[in-house]
Amino acid sequence: MRAPRAISAGGAVAWLALAGAAAGGERPYPTSEEREPCAAYAPLRSPYFGDLHVHTTFSQDASTQGTRNRPRDAYRFARGERLGIQPYDGDAALRSLKLERPLDFAAVTDHAELMGETRICETPGLPGHDSLSCWIYRNYPRVSFFLMNANSSRPGATRHGFCGPDGVHCREAALPPWREIQAAAEGAYDRSSACRFTTFVAYEWTGGTLFSNLHRNVIFRNERVPELPTGTFEASHPEDLWRALRADCLEGGEGCDAIIIPHNSNLSAGLMFQTVDSDGNPLTAEQARVRAELERLVEVMQHKGDSECRLGAGTTDELCGFEKLSFENFSGKFVPFLAREPGAQNFVRWALTEGLVQRQALGANPFKFGLLASTDTHLGTPGAVREDRHPGHGGAGPSAAKELPKGLPDDLEFNPGGLAVLWAEENTRDALFEAMRRREVYGTSGPRISVRFFAGWSYPRRLCISPSFVETGYAQGVPMGGDLPPLPQAPGAAPPAPRLALWALRDPGTPDRPGTKLERLQIVKGWVEQGEHREAVYDVAAGPHGAGADSLCRVWVDPDFDSDAPAFYYARVLEIPTPRWSALVCDARGVDCANPQSVPPELEPCCDPRHRRTIHERAWTSPIWYTPGTQSAQSAAP
Amino acid sequence: MSARWLAQPLVHFVAIGGLLFALDRLAQHEQAEPAITITPERIAELREDWLARAGRLPSAAELEALVEREVDEELLLREARRLGFQRSDPLVRRRLVQNMRFVSSDDGGDPDTLLSQALALGMDRKDLVVRRRLVQKMELGAFAAARTREPSEPELREFLARHPERFSEPARVRLSHVYLSRDRRGDELDAASRRLLARLADGHPSPERAPALGDPFLAGHDLPLLSERELAKLFGADFARAALGLAPGAWRGPLASSYGRHLVWVHGRSAARPSSLDSVRGEVREALLAERGEAALRELLRRLRARAAVHLARPRAGAADAPPPGPSAAKG
Numbered sequence: 001m002r003a004p005r006a007i008s009a010g011g012a013v014a015w016l017a018l019a020g021a022a023a024g025g026e027r028p029y030p031t032s033e034e035r036e037p038c039a040a041y042a043p044l045r046s047p048y049f050g051d052l053h054v055h056t057t058f059s060q061d062a063s064t065q066g067t068r069n070r071p072r073d074a075y076r077f078a079r080g081e082r083l084g085i086q087p088y089d090g091d092a093a094l095r096s097l098k099l100e101r102p103l104d105f106a107a108v109t110d111h112a113e114l115m116g117e118t119r120i121c122e123t124p125g126l127p128g129h130d131s132l133s134c135w136i137y138r139n140y141p142r143v144s145f146f147l148m149n150a151n152s153s154r155p156g157a158t159r160h161g162f163c164g165p166d167g168v169h170c171r172e173a174a175l176p177p178w179r180e181i182q183a184a185a186e187g188a189y190d191r192s193s194a195c196r197f198t199t200f201v202a203y204e205w206t207g208g209t210l211f212s213n214l215h216r217n218v219i220f221r222n223e224r225v226p227e228l229p230t231g232t233f234e235a236s237h238p239e240d241l242w243r244a245l246r247a248d249c250l251e252g253g254e255g256c257d258a259i260i261i262p263h264n265s266n267l268s269a270g271l272m273f274q275t276v277d278s279d280g281n282p283l284t285a286e287q288a289r290v291r292a293e294l295e296r297l298v299e300v301m302q303h304k305g306d307s308e309c310r311l312g313a314g315t316t317d318e319l320c321g322f323e324k325l326s327f328e329n330f331s332g333k334f335v336p337f338l339a340r341e342p343g344a345q346n347f348v349r350w351a352l353t354e355g356l357v358q359r360q361a362l363g364a365n366p367f368k369f370g371l372l373a374s375t376d377t378h379l380g381t382p383g384a385v386r387e388d389r390h391p392g393h394g395g396a397g398p399s400a401a402k403e404l405p406k407g408l409p410d411d412l413e414f415n416p417g418g419l420a421v422l423w424a425e426e427n428t429r430d431a432l433f434e435a436m437r438r439r440e441v442y443g444t445s446g447p448r449i450s451v452r453f454f455a456g457w458s459y460p461r462r463l464c465i466s467p468s469f470v471e472t473g474y475a476q477g478v479p480m481g482g483d484l485p486p487l488p489q490a491p492g493a494a495p496p497a498p499r500l501a502l503w504a505l506r507d508p509g510t511p512d513r514p515g516t517k518l519e520r521l522q523i524v525k526g527w528v529e530q531g532e533h534r535e536a537v538y539d540v541a542a543g544p545h546g547a548g549a550d551s552l553c554r555v556w557v558d559p560d561f562d563s564d565a566p567a568f569y570y571a572r573v574l575e576i577p578t579p580r581w582s583a584l585v586c587d588a589r590g591v592d593c594a595n596p597q598s599v600p601p602e603l604e605p606c607c608d609p610r611h612r613r614t615i616h617e618r619a620w621t622s623p624i625w626y627t628p629g630t631q632s633a634q635s636a637a638p
Numbered sequence: 639m640s641a642r643w644l645a646q647p648l649v650h651f652v653a654i655g656g657l658l659f660a661l662d663r664l665a666q667h668e669q670a671e672p673a674i675t676i677t678p679e680r681i682a683e684l685r686e687d688w689l690a691r692a693g694r695l696p697s698a699a700e701l702e703a704l705v706e707r708e709v710d711e712e713l714l715l716r717e718a719r720r721l722g723f724q725r726s727d728p729l730v731r732r733r734l735v736q737n738m739r740f741v742s743s744d745d746g747g748d749p750d751t752l753l754s755q756a757l758a759l760g761m762d763r764k765d766l767v768v769r770r771r772l773v774q775k776m777e778l779g780a781f782a783a784a785r786t787r788e789p790s791e792p793e794l795r796e797f798l799a800r801h802p803e804r805f806s807e808p809a810r811v812r813l814s815h816v817y818l819s820r821d822r823r824g825d826e827l828d829a830a831s832r833r834l835l836a837r838l839a840d841g842h843p844s845p846e847r848a849p850a851l852g853d854p855f856l857a858g859h860d861l862p863l864l865s866e867r868e869l870a871k872l873f874g875a876d877f878a879r880a881a882l883g884l885a886p887g888a889w890r891g892p893l894a895s896s897y898g899r900h901l902v903w904v905h906g907r908s909a910a911r912p913s914s915l916d917s918v919r920g921e922v923r924e925a926l927l928a929e930r931g932e933a934a935l936r937e938l939l940r941r942l943r944a945r946a947a948v949h950l951a952r953p954r955a956g957a958a959d960a961p962p963p964g965p966s967a968a969k970g
Contacts, residue, residue, distance in 0.1 A: 040863060042861075044858060072924070129728060129729075130728065130732070184924075187923065189921070191917050192805075193917065194806075448871070470858065510874075550898070551819065
């Protein structure tokens with residue numbers, strides 16, 4: 001554990017000294033690798049946009065959808081090169097995509113499970129290639145998708161027989177893909193002072209119960225990674241994954257470091273944020289501490305919907321009606337009569353509030369998550385988030401392996417996914433990883449919105465018109481992802497209320513496609529009163545008469561602050577609503593729902609009563625936490 | 639006792655000569671292979687396939703590429719068969735045996751016999767799955783072979799020197815700016831920015847204090863050395879391009895950004911320069927191996943072409959049935 005460091009009014013001076021040192025090659029954060037420092041070093045940090053959830057042909061649910069792009073291709077795409085996607089005519093891809101703005105970073109997160117199985121089934125001559133399971137894989141990919149995933153995602157799963165005794169063949173077969181993943185990350189990582197692009201070696205642990213996702217991405221800090229990724233065959237439960245990572249990496253590997261990002265809690269049937277362990281026993285303080293140490297972030301939104309909150313599930317917040325699925329796990333998607341409306345426990349806002357309850361009981365908060373978003377692309381196309389160019393996503397959507405789907409390119413409830421944004425001094429693995437660790441990160445549903453969010457006790461109310469918003473933000477408080485410093489003690493005076501300084505700038509856009517203006521800023525507060533969950537959503541700034549603004553800023557003082565109640569605050573930045581991908585496709589195909597003859601059967605989803613024609617694009621910041629009484633304020637300032 | 643005679647140059651000379659002789663004989667033998675002929679009918683098929691899949695007819699250049707690809711595939715297929723992959727590759731074997739069982743409605747039968755029958759019927763040339771598998775095997779083999787040898791230091795340096803556009807530090811500028819917000823200034827934006835520029839041109843106040851005369855900007859007013867792409871992230875692409883071309887040492891502008899107008903003072907610039915090998919070693923190695931893979935495949939195809947006769951019914955450019963290239967031929 002790093003030593004806690006209290007922040008003080010003199011913090012700005014010490015901090016500037018550190019910034020000065022950085023220019024000479026010293027960095028105000030721990031470094032673990034050899035590389036040139038970046039020319040564009042910014043002591044006050046810049047936002048870096050990327051994607052931390054990317055599948056390529058090494059993922060069985062991507063390869064059975066016709067995805068041929070490999071990790072190298074995914075990184076080429078993220079760096080701005082044009083990339084072909086399925087369907088293919090021989091070797092020629094019939095569709096292609098290109099990012100007009102490259103990403104700053106990306107991580108390929110292929111499933112740890114089935115990496116070896118997929119390779120065996122596709123490579124004649126490997127032991128197991130001629131098995132029935134592989135025959136099904138090659139001839140009936142959709143059937144194989146269900147069979148293999150149903151097998152690998154159940155607790156206590158054992159490998160298919162074709163993997164040989166103790167799965168030895170499949171483990172050996174997974175070595176080349178895992179090495180290729182590492183080589184691709186190294187090959188695309190810019191270690192020069194130009195710092196154009198950063199990669200992370202990563203994988204997805206694909207655990208859960210039958211069809212209920214407990215999926216997590218594991219992101220490594222640098223090139224020092226375990227011999228093989230830990231999948232569900234080696235670690236059935238999240239606790240096993242934490243144990244394995246600690247043994248193989250954090251404590252076992254020289255210079256190895258990792259964090260875990262859970263995702264799709266909206267498909268976990270309430271299991272992602274349980275307050276019991278996998279054996280059904282209440283969480284212990286040690287389990288809560290370990291989880292808080294490893295699971296620093298959560299993916300709040302991606303291709304398979306939004307996991308922030310759900311209107312009607314413990315909230316009346318209307319903006320929770322955003323990119324929602326109508327089922328709580330995959331058995332609900334594929335077997336309609338099993339579909340259940342997801343309850344509050346599937347959502348991050350509930351978990352953040354429950355974390356406060358757990359901290360009161362255990363002394364550690366197991367759900368202390370920073371928020372970010374990503375795509376979960378299964379085409380190997382990180383950062384392809386444009387609504388007007390959504391090609392579908394492979395994975396759970398309709399297949400384009402042989403030909404384009406006749407109807408919509410994706411299931412109605414899915415979407416192109418979002419981006420992860422990290423506030424860092426420079427675009428290097430160490431700087432970005434430290435941003436993730438201290439949770440100074442946010443997510444967007446696609447647009448490149450910039451947002452700063454600080455909390456303290458003494459910010460001047462006129463901070464928004466001061467030229468030193470950011471300097472003051474760090475010097476007198478903490479950025480997103482941090483803990484409010486201890487409540488100032490003023491004898492005889494009423495305790496002050498937290499001051500939240502929030503500033504957002506719209507996506508600058510591209511010459512042919514300007515960014516959308518901002519509609520408003522909101523603060524979401526969650527707190528606990530006598531053990532009960534409470535929440536409130538405040539509109540704190542808005543553009544004039546709904547016309548939208550380039551920039552919105554506010555120093556907001558919590559009017560309902562109770563210094564005895566633990567609380568968290570996060571910000572939500574909303575753009576003016578714009579057409580959703582599905583509406584763009586439906587309109588382009590001439591669908592007019594008032595005229596049934598214009599609606600061919602394959603385009604009936606266009607006129608589904610649940611179809612939302614607009615999307616309220618947004619950004620979610622990581623929370624800032626307030627804990628009453630004595631606390632170890634771990635400074636998140638540089 | 640070591641076989642010292644193996645190290646003698648004369649022995650090498652004879653051995654290499656013998657090898658070349660054998661290869662030459664082999665090549666002559668192979669030239670007896672039938673020529674590759676791409677008929678007008680086949681070209682018509684290629685066009686129809688393209689139309690069915692892409693929804694439009696191929697342009698002349700696209701059709702040319704399809705025909706070339708057809709020749710390449712045939713060459714790779716022949717080579718794969720010459721190497722016996724149609725017998726040794728398990729996927730191909732199983733497919734051919736299955737085909738034979740289907741054709742003969744006979745579930746039994748010895749796989750080796752069935753395979754021989756399938757080959758005798760030329761199924762390995764006709765079955766699309768088998769063809770693709772054999773071609774792919776040749777291509778992957780060429781790529782994999784090219785990756786086995788680790789590039790040497792001089793090779794990496796040479797590659798780096800050959801691709802300055804891919805591995806260089808971009809030009810950068812360090813600037814301060816005074817921002818005028820469109821949100822705040824509205825219709826006054828242009829007039830206000832010109833007035834402020836005139837005031838700043840008098841030298842009052844100093845560049846350090848000037849930003850306070852404008853509006854606050856989220857990314858700050860004194861920026862580090864930034865490239866065009868990094869500037870575009872903060873201000874938009876038009877501003878970035880314009881800012882990189884500004885001469886230093888005076889207030890200039892106003893430049894339009896996505897958010898309003900900016901008066902800009904450029905403090906200094908750094909020119910584009912080649913990256914050092916150490917800083918881009920991983921990227922260079924990766925790019926070099928990829929290039930080698932492509933080159934190995936091209937070389938293989940060149941060798942195969944050199945010993946096969948190819949007869950093409952060249953698609954006639956400007957022929958009555960050839961569509962004009964470009965979007966006018968597009969459909970749907």
